[in-house]
Amino acid sequence: MQEFFPLTVTDIAHDTRDAVVLSLAPRAEDMERFRFRPGQYLTFRRSFDGAELRRSYSICAAPGEGLRVGIKRVSGGAFSGWAKSDLAVGDTIEAMPPQGRFGPGDTAPGVQARHYIGFAAGSGITPVLSIARTILGGDPEARFTLVYGNRAVASVMFRAELGELKDRYLSRFSVLHLFSGPGAEEGLFSGRIDAGKCAALFGGWLQPAEAEMAFICGPEAMMKEVAGALEGAGLPRERIRFELFGADQPGxxxxxxxxxxxxxxxxxxxxxxxxxxxxxxxxxxxxxxxxxxxxxxxxxxxxxxxxxxxxxxxxxxxxxxxxxxxxxxxxxxxxxxxxxxxxxxxxxxxxxxxxxxxxx
Ligand SMILES: Cc1cc2nc3c(=O)[nH]c(=O)nc-3n(C[C@H](O)[C@H](O)[C@H](O)COP(=O)(O)OP(=O)(O)OC[C@H]3O[C@@H](n4cnc5c(N)ncnc54)[C@H](O)[C@@H]3O)c2cc1C
CATH class of the missing domain: 3.10.20.30 (Beta-grasp domain)
Structure with missing residues (x-):
């Protein structure tokens, strides 16, 4: 029942020192299987030293574009390290068809100017980018505000793509980069995305209560703090969507x-x-x-x-x-x-x- 299908790596873009963006092509007979909704992910499998590993990576493209995933190497990570250093154009990877429920769902095209908010940290930008591109491309009235946290400018994934999105949707897409690494200046536009930062942004810079939906993807602590802050600012729980990339498994x-x-x-x-x-x-x-x-x-x-x-x-x-x-x-x-x-x-x-x- 559970089937993996080969995908050919057609392009590898070294997006940052630690991240790659893979373009992937299904076989002609698998095209339909690999249709996806914004925010969905692919699960890959590969053997490392005889042991099978499965890892999921979110699709960063919008439906209708080719399949692309963004993989950030984690220190000592088996799959992400291999994808960053050893994978080559022309190789094939085995993947399950797209899965996951993170995303806007079937929201009808806007009759009024809808406002969506995204909070992403690090590689958490991947599904949020797919969602933002889909919403902005599909609803000419929609606005999208992205709050994106990284340690430093050099670790910002999809920097060029976010810039292009900004140029294309000048009045409808805004992105606020927050930097938390050493050297980042103190102030509203620096530091980690947490409850305190949300409190500082809400009201003046962002009005969550008026938002259609918020999408959060990042570490667990950030997601909880942002979700709590959004709810506190008047955005109902059912309009807040999450995707978590990993969780500790103690014990x-x-x-x-x-x-x-x-x-x-x-x-x-x-x-x-x-x-x-x-x-x-x-x-x-x-x-x-x-x-x-x-x-x-x-x-x-x-x-x-x-x-x-x-x-x-x-x-x-x-x-x-x-x-x-x-x-x-x-x-x-x-x-x-x-x-x-x-x-x-x-x-x-x-x-x-x-x-x-x-x-x-
Ligand atoms: C739905 C979903 C979507 C995701 N989307 C993305 C995405 O778009 N982009 C992205 O970059 N990631 C994404 N992830 C995370 C991704 O699936 C992997 O978890 C991540 O890349 C790490 O996998 P890895 O095999 O490289 O690391 P692993 O080998 O699993 O290692 C992870 C960490 O554990 C440490 N470790 C490994 N083995 C041991 C050990 N024996 N003892 C102690 N420590 C150890 C490693 O040093 C490393 O720090 C997503 C996850 C989920 C669940």
Whole structure:
């Protein structure tokens, strides 16, 4: 069910010292599969020293343009380091079709001048750029204000592209760059994007209560502070959209020990996993192992990417029993209320569970 398809690297632009922008082309027969909505991401897979890694990268292009992703090398990072240094034009990478729900959704073209706000830090600009380009290109009345945080000018991804966007939509697109590295001058336009900075910007420079929607992508702490500040300034929660690129997963070793202890004492539950209508039943420990890990241990090809409760690749629906999610940064409360779960974070609570993978 879970299929990867080859994409050919047609161009590599070294955007900053640490970031590359890859242009990717699907095979002719896969074109339809790789149609995307603004804000969606691609999940790649590659083996490093015999171990398969999966990593997600947001698409920075607008629908209708070719596929492009922006990858920022993180220090010591396996996939991002490889993409920055070793990948060459003409190579192929395996990718899942676009996924994710970050973006404006199906908002109708504006009858009044709609104002959208974006907050991005570092590589968090990637999906926000796709969203901004789509909104500005699709709605001649729309305005977009971007607050973009980086350590220094040299680390600003898509600097030229943001400049071109500004030239093209002079009166409708504004970008405020904030620099937080050493040497940045004190003041409104420097420092990190946090609650204090929002308080300083709101009112005079930005009026969140009048915004149609706000999009936030960056570190978890920034997202929480900005979302809180936006809500405090009168923007309803349902008009605030997030994308998180990663989350800490503390306590992994402890979980493994718990799973081993549960197995040793025979404290197991009966799990049934359904994919594409095919059900597989197996026993899994009551504690310490996620439904996704247990399913894969039983050779079930369940989809996944981040394994940290951040992306939405492993979504399932609970048909029977009870589970607990350890972390959830991807599903809205109403989706959880309807039985959706991130299987990479699900631990069984009842003696029997039945979970069906969704939408693949
Ligand atoms: C939905 C989504 C969209 C995303 N979009 C983008 C995007 O558009 N652009 C982008 O640049 N990123 C994006 N990301 C993040 C991206 O998926 C990767 O997480 C990121 O590139 C790091 O992957 P890596 O393999 O290079 O690093 P990893 O190898 O996973 O390493 C990450 C960090 O952990 C450290 N580390 C690794 N192994 C160990 C160890 N054994 N012990 C201690 N520390 C260790 C590394 O030094 C490094 O600092 C996105 C993530 C998600 C979930």
């Amino acid at each position: 992994r070793a402890k979980l493994r020990a718990e799973a081993a202890a549960a197995r040793a004492s025979g404290d197991m539950v009966r799990a049934t996993v359904i994919i594409d209508g095919a059900a597989t039943e197996f026993q899994m420990p009551r504690r310490g192992q996620s439904v996704l890990e247990a399913a894969r241990e039983h050779d079930i090809d369940a989809p996944f990417s981040c394994k940290a409760g951040v992306c939405s690749t492993c979504i399932g629906r609970v048909h029977k029993g009870e589970v607990e999610m350890l972390q959830n940064y991807a599903l809205e409360d109403y989706e959880v209320a309807r039985g959706l779960v991130l299987t990479c974070q699900c631990i069984p609570l009842s003696d029997e569970i039945v979970i069906e993978y969704e939408g693949h």
